[in-house]
Amino acid sequence: MAKVEVKQLLEAGVHFGHLTRKWNPNMAPYIYMERNGIHVINLYKTVAKLDETNEALHKIAASGRKILFVATKKQAKDIVADKVSKVNMPYITERWPGGMLTNFVTIRKAVKKMASIDRMKKDGTFMTLSKKERLQVDRLRAKLEKNLGSISEMTRLPGALFIVDTMREHIAVKEAQKLNIPIFAMVDTNCDPRDIDYVVPANDDASKSIDIIMEQVTAAIAEGLAERKSSKQEAPKKDTPKKEAAPKAEAPKKEEAKAEAPAAPVAKAAPAKADDLTKVEGIGPKAAEALVNAGFVTFADLAKGDAEKIKTILTEASSRMAHLDPTSWPKQAQMAADGKWDELKEWQDNVKGGVE
Structure with a gap:
């Protein structure tokens, strides 16, 4: 994963914050100085936070979970759509x-409506409708495609949200908090970082700033996906049965030698391999790390745990x-x-954010 340099961020204008009178005091740790009535963001902290964010997103992508990107402001729309679709x-x-x-089931119904319209066009049912009805269906299909076409492949709640401008997308932040979904965000000096799990202090208004941050974030996700793909390809090779060795000729029994030989030392059991706890709905990377440190290393350990x-x-x-x-x-x-993964997925799809 190629690390971004402070000089690159400086050239992209990532350090420019908002006017000092519009600042949020909770952003004070990420502000370097004030110049000409504008706050300047500390880019060294931006680099450190961006590395932390990329590492967490890499893990989520490698686990097979989806990351939903939210950016409805004019400067970010095209950049996010272009980078994320790749x-x-x-x-x-x-x-x-x-x-x-919070009402994902209803949103999925709207997405399925798009698929049903497409089926109508393929099987010829669409042409049996009147001209007015066909026009209405086409308009509905175009509206659904515009608003929900980019999430048509998202069949369950996302593993994380990445937001550009948390002030503008405050409803998305509140919904993610309610469902315990980890929030990653570009946070400017006028935003409140306390609501965000992974803060990337950066200018969220300039297109160049958004472009360089999105370039780094999507590169980390691409590496996570590549790692998942390679691990899937290696798995069948490990499962192939080994050829049975030819039976060895039995050595002559030496009862006396066995009696005199010292007992072999008992081998210590190898430590259990850690499971990816983020596959449990509601557990983010930080929560998984805290659980592993507390001794909940595998799914079996967590299953025995007390809420x-x-x-x-x-x-x-x-906190x-x-x-x-x-x-x-x-x-x-x-x-x-x-190993009941299908049952788990069905349960997670029907229960909002893992909270019954």
């Missing part, structure tokens, strides 16, 4: 549909995770431990 991730660049996440104890672990790890509701995590982890 890595096959969903995005919203028109109006944010209210209830996009109250898990809540305490998360709150002690970070930002105090809002998470782990009530259903042991249940989901048990399904994952048993």
Whole structure:
């Protein structure tokens, strides 16, 4: 993963913040200085936060979860649509549909309506309608395509949100918080970073600034997808059965030698390999790290866990995770431990954000 240099960010104007009178005091740690009535963002902190963001997005993409990009402002629309479509991730660049996440079932029905119209056109049913009805159906199809066409492949709630301008997309932020979905965002000096899990302090108004940040973010996602693809290709090779070795001739028994020989030392059991806990709805990269540090390494460990104890672990790890509701995590982890992935996916699709 190629790291971006401070000089590149400087040339793209990532350091320009808003007027000092419009600032949010919570952005103070990310502000370097004030010049001519404008706040200047500390680009060294931007680089550090961008690396942290890229690493987390890489893990989410490698786990097979979708990352939903939200950018409805004029400067960001085309850039986000162009960059994100290359890595096959969903995005919203028109109006944010209210209830996009909290009422996801209804949104999916609208997407399925598009598919049913397409089927009508293929099987000839469309031509049996009157001219007026065909016109109405075409208009409906065009409207749905404009607003929801970019999320037609998103069959379940996303694993994370990436937002450009959290002030403008405040409804998306609130919905993601309600469903415990991790939020990544470009945050300018007039925004509140406390609502965001992964903050990238940057100018969210200039197209050059948005372009360079999106270039880095999508590159990290592309690497995560490539890693997932290569691991899938390697998996069948590991499962191929080895050829049975020819039976060896039995050595002559030496009972006396066996009696005198010292007992072989008992080999210590190898530590359990960590599972990807982010596959449980509601667990983000930071929550997964806190659980692993607390001893919940595998799905089986989490399945045996107590929701109250898990809540305490998360709150002690970070106050930002105090809002998470782990009530259903042991249940989901048990399904994952048993290998019931289809059942788990169906459950996650029907339950909003993993909260029953």
